[in-house]
Amino acid sequence: MSFAPSRHATAFALVLALTPALATAQTPEIRRAPFPPQATGTVHTIRIIPETCAYLQGGFVADPARPYRFGAARTSKRCQARARLVDPAQAQPSAAAGWILNDLIRIPSADCPARQAVIHVWRKPANNVPPPADAQGRPRIYLEDAKRQAEAGRIAPLAQYAAVLTMEGASCR
Numbered sequence: 001m002s003f004a005p006s007r008h009a010t011a012f013a014l015v016l017a018l019t020p021a022l023a024t025a026q027t028p029e030i031r032r033a034p035f036p037p038q039a040t041g042t043v044h045t046i047r048i049i050p051e052t053c054a055y056l057q058g059g060f061v062a063d064p065a066r067p068y069r070f071g072a073a074r075t076s077k078r079c080q081a082r083a084r085l086v087d088p089a090q091a092q093p094s095a096a097a098g099w100i101l102n103d104l105i106r107i108p109s110a111d112c113p114a115r116q117a118v119i120h121v122w123r124k125p126a127n128n129v130p131p132p133a134d135a136q137g138r139p140r141i142y143l144e145d146a147k148r149q150a151e152a153g154r155i156a157p158l159a160q161y162a163a164v165l166t167m168e169g170a171s172c173r
Contacts, residue, residue, distance in 0.1 A: 039060070049121070055075055067109070068109075072085055085161050093124070104119075118168050119163055122164065123159065
């Protein structure tokens, strides 16, 4: 028995092959100009994500294998997060998986103008519904009710953010 691919199978394979390209072609929710060129060895704040109580920071380093390093830091111990910042390797953010390209940040290198770090910040909204209105007509969360829901495991999911680093341009070394 021979296998002859149909037009639909070929079209589906083409869509799967183009999915990463389509994800990067998505227009981000936030539009911004590229950062000013950053010097090697200087750590800078990339973006604050107030919903996660975190900020992204990074910097160019002299390691040719990994020329840019970045990470997240907590803004305040007292901050109450309304969203989670997740590991992009585990979350695999993409438009096909329900993630929205929130921000596209370009950071050129001052020492190597042909090289730039590109950070894609993805957001996955949670479909949370506000609680029903109480007797005064306001949606409120009461502590005892919230405790009972938490004990029963009925906590509403939080929105998620993930930041993915890619390098663009030729290496100067």
